[in-house]
Amino acid sequence: MKNIPFCDYKKLYLNHRENYLQIIDEVASNGGFIMQQAKKDFEKELSEFTGCNHAIGVGNCTDGLEIIWQSIGLRPGDEVICSSHTFIATASSIVMAGGVPKPVEIGDDNLICTEAISDAINSRTVGIMPTQLNGRICDMDKIINIANKHKLFVVEDAAQALGARYKGKHAGTFGIAGAISFYPAKVMGCFGDGGALVTNNYDIFNRSHQLHDQGRDVNGDLKSWGRNSRLDNIQAAILSYQLQKxxxxxxxxxxxxxxxxxxxxxxxxxxxxxxxxxxxxxxxxxxxxxxxxxxxxxxxxxxxxxxxxxxxxxxxxxxxxxxxxxxxxxxxxxxxxxxxxxxxxxxxxxxxxxxxxxxxxxxxxxxx
Missing domain, CATH: 3.90.1150.10 (Aspartate Aminotransferase, domain 1)
Known part of the structure; x- marks a missing residue:
């Protein structure tokens, strides 16, 4: 009889131990732990990989989703439609940003049902959050068409879908923004919590950058209130290495x-x-x-x-x-x-x- 764990977390490290030790030593020896070159390099590599204009490394995917909705500016009573077949963080990000999640039914592919999206839209609806689940992207043609018809924001929970594509386009790049997880169990995971948000919209990028770094813009000038949700440099360097393979x-x-x-x-x-x-x-x-x-x-x-x-x-x-x-x-x-x-x-x-x-x-x- 074999012994096959669902995931052997130790192997994530041990299979490339010497390379990881070298990466950790290089970052630590330079003293560049927070908001330094390794993070900037990884953000550039991630934006190039996904084909989007901007990427921001954040503390985790949940923070990324919250920051996106905060950047959009949800108001009390604003409703966002999401699938009920998803992790609680999908819905909680809407709540933490001030909105109301409206979970709906799944289709035959077990992803969010586009007919259910249409049926759930009312005067309070401001957005749709499809979850690109298990590494598969929803029918984004129909979702984007619905959103355009009703003038709704689309924010993708792409936590599980880095590298997944629909008609050649990467997960996270269909709507105004998307968030990705680097939790160790993900296809590309770091050694703790980590995440990123990606967007082609400069205003969302600028506002999200402020929110993830205590209100400071890319030049370090304090522009607004913010939080501390920054992907640290050791994790960023590890992810840069993983992105190569x-x-x-x-x-x-x-x-x-x-x-x-x-x-x-x-x-x-x-x-x-x-x-x-x-x-x-x-x-x-x-x-x-x-x-x-x-x-x-x-x-x-x-x-x-x-x-x-x-x-x-x-x-x-x-x-x-x-x-x-x-x-x-x-x-x-x-x-x-x-x-x-x-x-x-x-x-x-x-x-x-x-x-x-x-x-x-x-x-x-x-x-x-």
Whole structure:
């Protein structure tokens, strides 16, 4: 029996230990810990990678989303439509910036339903926040069309989607701004909390820069009230190193996803994510490999008995199911999804025999 963790966090460091030690030593030896060259270099590299005009390294993705909405200027009562199938930070960023999140239903792709967006729009609606979930981008053509029709802001929660593309365009660059996470569990993660916001809008960039650095602009002049949410230089330097090898990491995940699809699509008991196709509108990075499974809880137990760790994301609840936060809406598709969803390991360091073992055990569960 193999022992396959959902994520072996130690390997994220140990696989490149000598390079990371050199990076840490270089930054520390220069004394450039906060708002120095390594952060500037990474922000430039990130903007070039995503094809956007501006990138700002921040303390975490949640801060990035809050800062974007604060830069836009939400007012009390302003509503922002989001998917209920997302992390709580998507909705909390709206609340912390002064607005009201309106979680809606998912479509057949388990991402935000564009019809539900249209149905939720009212006189208080000011924005739409699609979550580019598990490394896959929503139908942004329809979302942007809806936003343009109703003159709404689009802010992307691209926490899980750095490198994902829709019709050649990168996650985070469709609306007025987007935020990305570098939490260690992400496809490109640092060694603690970290995030970035990206935008093509100079006004949003300028205001966001002030908000993330105590109200100071790019010249260091104090222009407004702000906060302290700055990606530190050691993490920035580590991320610069990771960005160099990032395309190979994405390619490995896509290889694993293709293998899972080829092996598991024979099972009618599963609803799998779309496979990686080179000529499709969506170029997925497979942050997670999440699917719906009959007898989900029994499958999870069986896999763990066979040494395979799995995960049910976000405690198995959609945003609207947290009644303690005041939500009362019922969203049957989201609720059904969370009764059946499960994620299996897909980290790029998995060996072929481990990937095969995982598929073998899933098949054996349903065919035993």
């Amino acid at each position: 990032y395309p190979a990491v994405i390619q490995r995940r896509r290889e694993i996803a293709a293998y899972y699809h080829n092996r598991l699509s024979q099972l009618n008991e599963l609803k799998l994510p779309p496979p990686p196709l080179e000529d499709a509108d969506n170029f997925d990075i497979f942050q997670n490999y999440e699917f719906m499974a009959d007898n989900r809880d029994e499958l999870k137990k069986y896999l763990e008995e066979n040494g395979i760790k799995t995960l049910i994301q976000w405690n198995g609840k959609g945003i609207h199911q947290w009644e303690s936060l005041g939500f009362t809406v019922k969203l049957p598709k989201v609720e059904d999804f969370f009764k059946k969803c499960i994620m299996i390991p897909i980290w790029d360091y998995l060996m072929d025999e481990e990937v095969s073992y995982i598929a073998d055990k899933i098949i054996s569960f349903y065919r035993k």
